[in-house]
Amino acid sequence: MKLLSVLAADIEAALEAQLLHESKAQLRADVLLAPHHGSGTSSTAAFLAAVDPRVSIFQVGYRNRYRHPKAEVYARYGNLGIRRLRTDESGAITLHFGAALAVSAYRDERRRYWQDR
Numbered sequence: 001m002k003l004l005s006v007l008a009a010d011i012e013a014a015l016e017a018q019l020l021h022e023s024k025a026q027l028r029a030d031v032l033l034a035p036h037h038g039s040g041t042s043s044t045a046a047f048l049a050a051v052d053p054r055v056s057i058f059q060v061g062y063r064n065r066y067r068h069p070k071a072e073v074y075a076r077y078g079n080l081g082i083r084r085l086r087t088d089e090s091g092a093i094t095l096h097f098g099a100a101l102a103v104s105a106y107r108d109e110r111r112r113y114w115q116d117r
Helices: 013-026 045-051 071-079
Strands: 005-007 031-033 055-058 083-086 093-097 101-105
Touching (some): 013 045
Parallel strands (some): 005 031, 031 055, 055 083
Antiparallel strands (some): 093 101
C-alpha cells in the first residue's frame, strides 16, 4: 500500500479547479493538509472528493484572528467522513507512513493530570 499526502499550501478554489481539470487522477491521497488553513475560499467539495483523504490537518493558531477553519468548511470534511485534526487543539501532529498510516497528536499523548480523557 502506498501512502500519500497532499500539501495544498494556500491554494484557493480557482487553483483547486485548475488541479481538478489538469490532474484529477493524481490528487488521491491519504492525508490532506487543509488548503489555506480551512478558509472559506478553499476546500471545495469537488476537490475533497478527488483527493479523498482519510485524515486532514488544519494548521491554525490558537485564537487566530481569521477564525480558521471556517465552520462550514470544517463541517464539510466531517460530513465526508474525513478525520479532522487541528493544530490549535492537538498541538504537534505526527504522521508515520509505513505499512499503514499512524497519526499521533501531542496533546492527546501528553495530557495534564487535570484533563479528562
